[in-house]
Amino acid sequence: MIIEMENVSFIREDRVILDRIHWKVQENEQWVILGLNGSGKTSLLNIVLGYEYPSKGEVSVLGHRFGKTNLPELRKHIGFVSSTFERFQPTLESETVEEVVVSGKFASIGLYEPVTDEDQEQAEQWMDLFRIGHLKGKAYRTLSQGEKRKVLLARALMAKPKLLILDEPTVGLDMLTREELLALIKDVIATKICHVLYVTHYVEEIIEEMTHVLLLKDGKIVAAGPKEKLLTDDYLSETFQMVLHVRWEHNRPWISIKNIPTLQRLGK
Numbered sequence: 001m002i003i004e005m006e007n008v009s010f011i012r013e014d015r016v017i018l019d020r021i022h023w024k025v026q027e028n029e030q031w032v033i034l035g036l037n038g039s040g041k042t043s044l045l046n047i048v049l050g051y052e053y054p055s056k057g058e059v060s061v062l063g064h065r066f067g068k069t070n071l072p073e074l075r076k077h078i079g080f081v082s083s084t085f086e087r088f089q090p091t092l093e094s095e096t097v098e099e100v101v102v103s104g105k106f107a108s109i110g111l112y113e114p115v116t117d118e119d120q121e122q123a124e125q126w127m128d129l130f131r132i133g134h135l136k137g138k139a140y141r142t143l144s145q146g147e148k149r150k151v152l153l154a155r156a157l158m159a160k161p162k163l164l165i166l167d168e169p170t171v172g173l174d175m176l177t178r179e180e181l182l183a184l185i186k187d188v189i190a191t192k193i194c195h196v197l198y199v200t201h202y203v204e205e206i207i208e209e210m211t212h213v214l215l216l217k218d219g220k221i222v223a224a225g226p227k228e229k230l231l232t233d234d235y236l237s238e239t240f241q242m243v244l245h246v247r248w249e250h251n252r253p254w255i256s257i258k259n260i261p262t263l264q265r266l267g268k
């Protein structure tokens with residue numbers, strides 16, 4: 001089992017942020033989490049990463065049961081790429097692209113160890129696969145957002161994670177760069193080195209290789225399961241609180257809004 005949550009609630013300042021979550025991610029499943037702003041996606045990820053502790057319920061990730069496990073040890077096996085990289089950026093700014101990629105081997109461990117020839121080779125392989133080899137020697141801070149995102153994805157893979165969490169990785173990218181990043185994610189899934197957990201606001205980013213979706217609304221699961229059953233007009237309309245229509249093209253779901261809510265109806 002990759003992730004198991006039983007009756008998990010997360011309560012802060014008397015507010016129920018996650019409400020009785022039951023969720024299982026099994027081997028060979030690649031999950032997407034969908035939900036409006038404030039629906040609880042980040043809180044759920046923070047629990048998976050062990051940065052937040054649930055108020056109730058049981059959590060186990062990669063076979064480590066929370067409360068009985070060493071979280072830093074578990075985090076060595078989880079890669080994390082987010083559209084808000086502030087947590088990492090100050091230390092990365094002055095480094096070169098290859099230094100940033102290779103440092104991924106130690107990022108989650110937080111230890112300094114000498115870089116071996118093997119590490120260097122591994123970093124080269126990821127840079128080649130991600131077609132960012134031409135950026136070698138450049139300072140990370142000078143890269144475009146799309147280039148930075150690819151570098152950080154390669155960096156996350158250096159630690160050979162068993163679970164790779166991608167938190168809105170396409171935010172701020174143009175359509176072409178977004179498709180390039182999605183193609184890289186497809187390649188990563190094909191390598192079978194890790195499970196991907198993908199958080200997004202954009203349903204059309206659910207590429208063919210993603211198998212399951214978890215729909216969150218106000219901290220509750222609307223539905224969780226195989227994407228073909230759940231990416232329907234009814235489920236998505238309930239999750240996003242608008243009348244939506246989904247159509248499938250190139251084995252990906254695309255959304256249109258059937259009745260555009262007015263500001264008045266939105267209560268603004």
Ligand SMILES: Nc1ncnc2c1ncn2[C@@H]1O[C@H](COP(=O)(O)OP(=O)(O)OP(=O)(O)O)[C@@H](O)[C@H]1O
Nearest residue numbers: 012013015017035036037038039040041042043044
């Ligand atoms: N530690 C906390 N203390 C108090 N409130 C919190 C805490 N963490 C999250 N919340 C609240 O819980 C709700 C869910 O937040 P969360 O960040 O998980 O949503 P989200 O689905 O990730 O939203 P977004 O798509 O905007 O990132 C929000 O209203 C947020 O203000």
